[in-house]
Amino acid sequence: MNTATLYRDLTVQGVTLYLDGGALRYRAPKGKMTPDVLANIKTHKVELVSLLATNDHCKKYINNIESIVRESNRESDNISTWSMDRYAHLVTCHQCEHLALTGSCSRLGKRVKPQALRECGSFQLLKKERPQIEEVKPYTQDELNRLLNQAAKPLYHHLIDCEQCSLEDARYCVDGFVLGNSFDCLLLCFDDAADKRYKLMNQVIKARVSGRRAFESLFSDNAPLPRQDAPITRKWGNTAQYNV
Numbered sequence: 001m002n003t004a005t006l007y008r009d010l011t012v013q014g015v016t017l018y019l020d021g022g023a024l025r026y027r028a029p030k031g032k033m034t035p036d037v038l039a040n041i042k043t044h045k046v047e048l049v050s051l052l053a054t055n056d057h058c059k060k061y062i063n064n065i066e067s068i069v070r071e072s073n074r075e076s077d078n079i080s081t082w083s084m085d086r087y088a089h090l091v092t093c094h095q096c097e098h099l100a101l102t103g104s105c106s107r108l109g110k111r112v113k114p115q116a117l118r119e120c121g122s123f124q125l126l127k128k129e130r131p132q133i134e135e136v137k138p139y140t141q142d143e144l145n146r147l148l149n150q151a152a153k154p155l156y157h158h159l160i161d162c163e164q165c166s167l168e169d170a171r172y173c174v175d176g177f178v179l180g181n182s183f184d185c186l187l188l189c190f191d192d193a194a195d196k197r198y199k200l201m202n203q204v205i206k207a208r209v210s211g212r213r214a215f216e217s218l219f220s221d222n223a224p225l226p227r228q229d230a231p232i233t234r235k236w237g238n239t240a241q242y243n244v
Helices: 001-010 034-045 045-055 058-073 084-092 121-129 142-160 177-185 191-208
Strands: 014-019 024-028
Touching: 001 014, 001 034, 001 045, 034 045, 045 121, 084 191, 142 177, 177 191
Parallel strands: none
Antiparallel strands: 014 024
């Protein structure tokens, strides 16, 4: 029996394997962890640990995220590096607003341009823990544009029908997690990240109302941009009043 087959069989039986500080642990219904099953797990322990590490979403997507973010800062004097902790912080912090829909800071109580990124103390501490990166061939702007559209299209189709995901809050359901976080990561490459997020949200709302599901490039001039000086007067997202 190979490792993948063993892992699949254990999952079917209700046995959950997970890593705890690098150590292999398990949870199992009563009577499912027989001596034979436990012996198989011990035999394939090294392979199972490797498999679980690969399946972890942070490690699974870290290489792709790193390659994108390296290029977004290639002209900076201080080359930026990446960590999943830094990304998770940016998504949820109400002061670090590069990923936020409006480009606004709740603590300031007014709209600010997304280019004027305000960083909180926690973000400054995260910077000190960033690993060094290797030099890589930079993406062109056209390549970055294409990558963002590739990430936005499946997310767009998912958001039309999903009532759990919120593009505004960067909150995604299980099925939308990879789609949403890939899109959010790519937004880090663009100074007008808030505008790009607005465009995608506008498309989703229009698709729900009109039934027209064709995706339109985020770099098309047809989609109107939000006014940067306009106050926020209503919530945009998958709230009940916008579901059609």
